[in-house]
Amino acid sequence: MDITRRHLLVLLPAAAVAWKFVLAGTPGASPNYKLSEHWWSMLIDIPKCIGCGSCVRACAEENDVPDGYFRTWIERYHVADWKIERPEVESPNGGKQGFPPNEISDGKNFFVPKLCNHCADSPCTQVCPVGATFVTPDGVVLVDKTYCLGCRYCVQACPYGCRFINPKTNTAEKCSLCYHRITKGLTTACCEVCPTGARQLADLKNPKDPIHEFLKTHTVQVLKPHMATGAKVFYNGMDGSVR
Amino acid sequence: MQIPVEGFMYPNEVELQWSVLIVLYPFITGLVAGAFILASLERVFRVQAVKPTYRLALLTALSFLLVAPLPLQLHLGHPERSLEMYLTPHRSSAMAMFGFVYLWYLMAVLLLEIWLDYRRDIVLKAQSSTGLARLFYRALTLGSSNISQRSLQIDERLGYFITLVGIPSAFLLHGYVGFIFGSVKANPWWSSPLMPIVFIFSAMVSGIAAVMLLYMASTRLRARQIDIRCVDKIAQYLLYTFVIDFSLEMLDLLQRIYEADESFRSLDFMVHTRLWKSQVIIQILLGTLTPIALLGLTQVLKLTETARKRIYAIAGSLTVIGIFAMRWNVVIGGQLFSKSFLGYTTYKMGFATREGLLTAILLMILPFTILWVLVKLLPPWPDAGSLSASGATPAHGTS
Numbered sequence: 106m107d108i109t110r111r112h113l114l115v116l117l118p119a120a121a122v123a124w125k126f127v128l129a130g131t132p133g134a135s136p137n138y139k140l141s142e143h144w145w146s147m148l149i150d151i152p153k154c155i156g157c158g159s160c161v162r163a164c165a166e167e168n169d170v171p172d173g174y175f176r177t178w179i180e181r182y183h184v185a186d187w188k189i190e191r192p193e194v195e196s197p198n199g200g201k202q203g204f205p206p207n208e209i210s211d212g213k214n215f216f217v218p219k220l221c222n223h224c225a226d227s228p229c230t231q232v233c234p235v236g237a238t239f240v241t242p243d244g245v246v247l248v249d250k251t252y253c254l255g256c257r258y259c260v261q262a263c264p265y266g267c268r269f270i271n272p273k274t275n276t277a278e279k280c281s282l283c284y285h286r287i288t289k290g291l292t293t294a295c296c297e298v299c300p301t302g303a304r305q306l307a308d309l310k311n312p313k314d315p316i317h318e319f320l321k322t323h324t325v326q327v328l329k330p331h332m333a334t335g336a337k338v339f340y341n342g343m344d345g346s347v348r
Numbered sequence: 349m350q351i352p353v354e355g356f357m358y359p360n361e362v363e364l365q366w367s368v369l370i371v372l373y374p375f376i377t378g379l380v381a382g383a384f385i386l387a388s389l390e391r392v393f394r395v396q397a398v399k400p401t402y403r404l405a406l407l408t409a410l411s412f413l414l415v416a417p418l419p420l421q422l423h424l425g426h427p428e429r430s431l432e433m434y435l436t437p438h439r440s441s442a443m444a445m446f447g448f449v450y451l452w453y454l455m456a457v458l459l460l461e462i463w464l465d466y467r468r469d470i471v472l473k474a475q476s477s478t479g480l481a482r483l484f485y486r487a488l489t490l491g492s493s494n495i496s497q498r499s500l501q502i503d504e505r506l507g508y509f510i511t512l513v514g515i516p517s518a519f520l521l522h523g524y525v526g527f528i529f530g531s532v533k534a535n536p537w538w539s540s541p542l543m544p545i546v547f548i549f550s551a552m553v554s555g556i557a558a559v560m561l562l563y564m565a566s567t568r569l570r571a572r573q574i575d576i577r578c579v580d581k582i583a584q585y586l587l588y589t590f591v592i593d594f595s596l597e598m599l600d601l602l603q604r605i606y607e608a609d610e611s612f613r614s615l616d617f618m619v620h621t622r623l624w625k626s627q628v629i630i631q632i633l634l635g636t637l638t639p640i641a642l643l644g645l646t647q648v649l650k651l652t653e654t655a656r657k658r659i660y661a662i663a664g665s666l667t668v669i670g671i672f673a674m675r676w677n678v679v680i681g682g683q684l685f686s687k688s689f690l691g692y693t694t695y696k697m698g699f700a701t702r703e704g705l706l707t708a709i710l711l712m713i714l715p716f717t718i719l720w721v722l723v724k725l726l727p728p729w730p731d732a733g734s735l736s737a738s739g740a741t742p743a744h745g746t747s
Contacts, residue, residue: 255425266358
């Protein structure tokens, strides 16, 4: 087809718009993904976590998380005998490089991976003055960094310490449940690399998801249930000392 | 910069989110609300004794209110987006709605009341001055130069009505600041239904003390006689309000101690260590009990005028310091402990940084500068002859 000047005038702006998205690294559309058919959550199987830190490293790499800040991190708990209310907890550099050998032999030790709980009634979205943070129809709490004021009210409102201000963008940031991946049928970066399967992405609206069988047959909890946030990260085998 | 941490903090919690600028914000809005409520004593409750401070209180409230959004603006990661709070507010957000409360208070209450109260003076000034000043005052008349008796009566009635609306608005303004903190359920140091009420009363305390000090200082600077009846009355109101404020705070404290919920041990430790100086020594002992005792003395002992004035000056200054310490302990204290209740972080205040000490000091000087300008433009002194000393006669019926 011959390209006339008229065609060129139409094509050039279209190409410019397309190029903008190419440069921005915007992922391609997910034509088969239907928001209303999903309700995302995550299952953390505490007895399976070995504290290797692979999830923290993968998350940082996948999401360009600045050093010293964490979209996900691992805590090591040490609970001495009956002192369930006063556990000793550590998380050196968020457990990114794993943990040094444990020198305490009495009591029990275990690892607890943490991330945004993608609460259904999330306090962070409630307090955002401009609605820059919101719950998607498929149950993921996201932040629009092009709209966030950086007022930090959401950071204060999160009971789990999951949010931080990205020093590069000066906006609030947190786990996005790798939304750019899960909407394409992939799993999250942290689940992808977990060597023991301690972290599993789960779709509560998918009747075939193994989460349903797991929830039926195991005793699971969410963090700080008294906060009534509708947290959707479920923990199996969680000790009462975890907070 | 390595921030010293004791115990365990969630990794993202180590850095404090709200700095000294956010301490200034409730402190400043508190002074606004308190100053306005003092002004309304004269207007609504006809407490004639405090009349000498009426206009000064209004101008003080305006000066501080104009500065109130600045610390917030400086604190934002994207100040250029701040208008979005007005254009696309998120209705469930306490912070977003505060923007409208602020605007309501500024535009519908304070500016209107000051304009109505000063309208006669402004018209007279516009008639008697020349050059740029004339233009300025003419602009301030907003085209209304009718100062007939009937017109002034309407101003008076309208002003009274606005003050009536203004009292709950002032309560709303500062109660709302308390709500911004009190509604954060994730933070046990803040989360309390008493927070808005404590904020309202502490606002009244700080505003009344600040206007009393400003009145005494400005009268001395002008080499005039301090109206002792006036300061006696203000000090009396300060004492009453302070007692209510302190009782409320103690009620909150008792409730926390007795309940001793999961956060108590952690918060108790914080008060006994990191907040010991700022809360126990400065806020409670120096900033609350001492001024209450001093003001109480003036009520039970027959002291000379000079002694009373000195006591009022000391008690007023300690009060303002105490209320600032209270704001500090709320804002900074609420971020020093981990939401895991297992550790503590440290607040490192910069000096010449965007949210540093220097910025805070400049922001605290700014309202006084604005007040100085306002006082020059619109003298609030009862003995200033309402500008009619300039020789102009009221132009009855002109419009």
